[in-house]
Amino acid sequence: MHPIEIYKFGGASVKDATAIRNAAQILKSTSQRPLVVVISAMGKTTNALEELIRAHYNDPTLISGLVSKLKAYHEEVAFELLADEATGLMADLHDLWVELNWILEEEPHPNYNYHYDQIIVFGELASTKIVSAYLAKEGITHQWLDARGIIKTDGEFREARILWDLTQSAVDTIVRPSLDQSGMAVTQGFIGSTVYNESTTLGREGSDYTAAVLAYALDAESVTIWKDVPGIMTGDPKRFDKVARLEEISYQEAIEMTYYGAKVIHPKTIKPLQNKNIPMYVRPFDNPSLHGTKISAAESDFLPPIVVVESDQVLLEIATRDFSFVAEEHLSEIFTRVAALRIKVNSMRNTALSFMLCVRNEKDKLEKLKQELTARYHISIREGLELITVRHANQKFLDQLEKGKDIILEERFGDTDQFIVKSEK
Ligand code: ASP
Ligand code: MG
Numbered sequence: 403m404h405p406i407e408i409y410k411f412g413g414a415s416v417k418d419a420t421a422i423r424n425a426a427q428i429l430k431s432t433s434q435r436p437l438v439v440v441i442s443a444m445g446k447t448t449n450a451l452e453e454l455i456r457a458h459y460n461d462p463t464l465i466s467g468l469v470s471k472l473k474a475y476h477e478e479v480a481f482e483l484l485a486d487e488a489t490g491l492m493a494d495l496h497d498l499w500v501e502l503n504w505i506l507e508e509e510p511h512p513n514y515n516y517h518y519d520q521i522i523v524f525g526e527l528a529s530t531k532i533v534s535a536y537l538a539k540e541g542i543t544h545q546w547l548d549a550r551g552i553i554k555t556d557g558e559f560r561e562a563r564i565l566w567d568l569t570q571s572a573v574d575t576i577v578r579p580s581l582d583q584s585g586m587a588v589t590q591g592f593i594g595s596t597v598y599n600e601s602t603t604l605g606r607e608g609s610d611y612t613a614a615v616l617a618y619a620l621d622a623e624s625v626t627i628w629k630d631v632p633g634i635m636t637g638d639p640k641r642f643d644k645v646a647r648l649e650e651i652s653y654q655e656a657i658e659m660t661y662y663g664a665k666v667i668h669p670k671t672i673k674p675l676q677n678k679n680i681p682m683y684v685r686p687f688d689n690p691s692l693h694g695t696k697i698s699a700a701e702s703d704f705l706p707p708i709v710v711v712e713s714d715q716v717l718l719e720i721a722t723r724d725f726s727f728v729a730e731e732h733l734s735e736i737f738t739r740v741a742a743l744r745i746k747v748n749s750m751r752n753t754a755l756s757f758m759l760c761v762r763n764e765k766d767k768l769e770k771l772k773q774e775l776t777a778r779y780h781i782s783i784r785e786g787l788e789l790i791t792v793r794h795a796n797q798k799f800l801d802q803l804e805k806g807k808d809i810i811l812e813e814r815f816g817d818t819d820q821f822i823v824k825s826e827k
Contacts, residue, residue, distance in 0.1 A: 404435065404436060405622070405623035406436045406437070406438065406581065406620045406621070406622045406623060407434050407436075407437050407438070407622060407623050407624055407625075407626065408437075408438045408439075408440060408613045408616055408617045408620070408622050408624070408625040408626070409428075409429070409437060409438070409439050409440070409613075409625075409626050409628060410439075410440040410441075410442075410591060410609055410610060410612075410613040410625065410626070410627045410628065411425050411439065411440070411441050411442065411533075411628050411687070412442045412591075412609060412610075412627070412628070412629060412630075413442045413443055413444060413445050413446065413447070413448070414445065414629070414630045414687075415628050415629070415630065415687045416441060416442065416444050416445075416529055416532075416533060417444055417445035417446075418444075418445070418479055418482075419479050419482035419483050421687075422479065422483060422532065422533055422536055423483070423536075424687060424688070425533065425628070425687065426533075426536055426537055426540050426542065427690075428628065428687065428690050429537065429542055429586070430540065430542055431690070435581075435585035435586060436581035436582075436585055436586070436587075437581075437585065437586045437587075438577065438581070438586075438587050438589065438613075438616055438620065438622075439533075439544070439586065439587065439588045439589070440589055440590070440591045440609055440612050440613045440616065441526065441529055441530050441533055441588065441589070441590060441591060441609070442525075442526060442529065442590075442591050442592060442609040443525025443526050443528070443529050443592075444475070444476070444479065444525070444528070444529045444532070445475075447472065447475070447525040447528070447529070448522060448525050448592075448606070450468065450471065450472055450525075451472070451521060451522050451524060451525050452518075452522070453468060454468045454469065454472070454506075454521065455510075455517065455518050455521050455522070458506055458510045458517075458521075459510050459514070465506055469499070469502065469503065469506070473495075473499055476495055476528050476529075476532065477492070477495065479532060480492065480495060480532050480535070483532065483535075483536045483539070484535060484536060484539055487539055488535075490535065491531060491532065491535035494531045494535070495528060495531060495532075498524055498527055498528055498531070501524075502521065502524050505520055505521060506521075513559070515559035515560045516559045516600070518559065518560055518603075519559045519560060519562075519593075519600070519601045519602050519603050520600070520601050522593075522603055523550070523590075523593045523601045523603065526549070526590035526591060526592055526593050526609075527548075527590060527593075529590075530546060530588055530589065530590050531546070533588060534546040534588050537588065542586065543584050543585060543586060544584055544585070544586035544587060544588050545580045545583065545584045545586070545587050545588070546587075546588050546589070547576065547577065547580060547587050547588065547589040548589070548590070549589045549590040549591070549593050549594060549612065550593055550594055550595035550599070550601055551572060551576060551595070552569065552572045552573060552576055552577060552589065552594075552616075553569055553572075553593070553594030553595070553604075553612060553615060553616075554568035554569045554572060554594060554595065554596070554597065555594040555595065555596060555602045555604070556596065556602075557596045557600070557602070558602075559600075559602055559603070560602075560603055560605065561603075561604070561605045561744075562594055562596075562602035562603060562604055564594070564604075564615055565597075566619075568597070569615065569619055570619050573616065573619035573620060574619075577616070577619075577620065578620070589612075589616075590609075590612070591608065591609020591610070591611075591612040591613065592604055592607075592608040592609045592611075592612060593612075594612075604670070605668070605670070607665075607668045608668055608670075609668070610627055610667045610668040610671040611668045611670045611671050613625050613627065613671070614670070614671045614672070614673075614674045614675050614682075615674055617674070617675060617678075617680050618674040618675070618677065618678055618680070621678060621680075622680055623680070624680060624681045624682065624683060625675060625680060625681075625682045625683070626682070626683045626684075626685055627667060627682065627683070627684045627685070628685055628686075628687040628690075629666070629684055629685070629686065629687065630686070630687065630688065631666065631684070631686060632647045632686045632689070632692060632694065633647040633648065633649075633684050633685065633686070633692075633694035633695035634647070634648045634651065634656075634659070634664075634666050634667075634684050634694075634695040634697075635647055635648065635666075636648060636706050636707065636708050636709065637708065637709035637710075637711075638709075638711060641711065642709060646706065647694075647695060648695050648705070648706075648708070649695065649696070650695065650696045650697075650698070650700060650702060651695065651696075651697055651702065651705070652697070652698070652699065652700060652701045652702065653672050653675065653676035653697060653698070653699060654701075655702075655705065655708075655793070656672045656682075656697045657669075657672050657673070657676075658793060658818070659708060659710055659793070660672065662710045662712070662748075662789075662791035662793075662818075662820075663710050663711065663712035663748070663789065663791065664710045666684060667682075667684065672697065675697075676699070679698075679699055681696055681697065681698040682696075682697045682698075683695065683696055683697075684697070705793070705794045706794065707792055707793065707794050707795045707796065707799045708792070708793045708794060709790065709791070709792050709803070710790075710791045710792075710793075711788055711789070711790050711791075712748060712762070712788060712789040712791075713788045713825060714762060714763045714788070715748065715760055715761065715762060715763065715787040715788055715789050715822065716760070716761060716762075716763045716768065716783050716784060716785050716787060717758055717759070717760050717783070717784040717787055717810065717811070717822060718758065718759045718760075718761065718768070718771075718781055718782075718783055719756050719757075719758050719781070719782045719783075719784070720736060720756060720757045720758070720759070720775065720779050720780075720781050721755055721756040721757075721779060721780045721781075722755075722778065722779055722780075723777075723778055723779060723780055725755065727754055727755065728752055728753075728754075728755065728756060728757045732757070732778075732779075733752075733757065735775075735778075736757065736775065736779075739771055739774050739775060740759070740771065743767045743770055743771055744767070745761050745764070745767050745768075745771065746761065746762065747759050747760070747761055748760045748761060748762070748789050749789060749811070749813065749820055749822065751811060751813070758811070760787070760789055760811070760822050763785060768783060784810075786824060786825050787810065787822055787823065787824060787825060788822070788823055788824075788825045789820065789821070789822055790803070790820065790821045790822075790823060791818060791819070791820050792818070792819045792820075792821075793817055793818055794817055795819050800819060803821075804821070807821070807823045807824075807826075808823055808824040809821050809822070809823050810822045810823060810824065
């Protein structure tokens with residue numbers, strides 16, 4: 403078999419009929435086969451489904467309106483793409499909505515995360531049905547595969563971990579033969595299933611990770627993520643004037659950037675690729691002739707300053723109620739709670755009488771943490787912050803960046819500078 407490539411199209415690249423035509427054009431113009439195409443839910447569908455799930459628990463009167471909106475959105479795109487050839491696709495979509503309505507007619511499951519995953523997968527199932535039908539119309543030979551039969555995971559709903567052995571054998575028995583037969587397989591990102599075939603998901607924005615898992619299991623030649631940006635940039639163009647595209651970065655640099663909050667790829671994506679030395683490209687879908695950014699094992703000697711901003715941060719200041727020093731036993735108690743609530747600590751600092759944690763403003767989790775710790779600790783929460791991380795900074799760059807900012811905490815380690823600052827609103 404020829405070397406396999408993986409393409410991933412995110413929500414923005416399939417958000418409407420024009421975007422889907424463009425994606426199909428990219429698939430048509432490449433002679434690369436075998437090709438696995440991983441697709442996200444259309445546009446903001448996953449957010450809309452999250453709203454639907456909340457309504458199921460909190461206000462069922464909203465359900466029918468929300469489902470109608472989702473249905474109309476998908477059907478409009480389907481009609482625009484297929485017109486009078488849409489009958490088969492409409493029947494497929496209809497089956498999905500019927501199945502979704504069955505779930506919504508029952509009482510919501512007591513386990514929120516489980517229930518979430520049973521519903522959220524409809525976004526990816528619907529988008530891939532639409533894209534697949536359009537590709538067929540355009541004469542692009544391929545097979546549609548249900549990723550839940552391939553990506554096998556544990557039962558940690560909403561953040562499922564890959565069961566590698568089972569996934570590998572599913573890839574060998576399902577994906578490889580499909581590629582042998584038709585040269586192209588189209589499947590969903592983000593979703594998988596347990597050994598009991600319950601739907602699971604890999605965490606928000608997890609489609610990139612799906613692409614990497616498949617690349618690993620197929621020993622792919624490369625992975626290409628088609629996005630609405632020219633590549634990986636030195637900073638967010640919406641925030642900074644002088645940003646540039648990074649031509650090439652190492653796996654290590656990409657891991658660091660995503661760890662500190664760079665949104666361009668899902669943080670879990672890089673590791674499986676690095677383990678098999680599979681390069682990844684981030685390329686602009688609106689200008690497919692550009693080569694974007696390459697991520698590979700090659701280390702660059704020189705990298706410009708790279709800025710990553712994580713917004714919506716809070717600083718928790720935790721002090722003991724008896725004014726004793728915050729000692730190791732306190733830290734271990736605090737961290738046990740933090741870990742159990744799955745709060746990700748972005749930065750921390752201890753002083754004589756308090757311990758500070760910078761985390762994302764996830765209100766329910768923070769409220770719970772506060773409740774659990776309140777007997778022994780006084781906790782104050784400072785909101786409206788952001789965490790700015792700069793890699794490979796020079797002094798001039800830092801001076802420029804710090805200008806006019808209200809800096810609350812600052813830290814330097816090796817090639818990384820971090821600032822917790824008040825958000826500019
Ligand atoms: N549709 C999912 C999300 O919006 C997964 C993805 O887009 O990668 O989070
Ligand atoms: Mg997305």
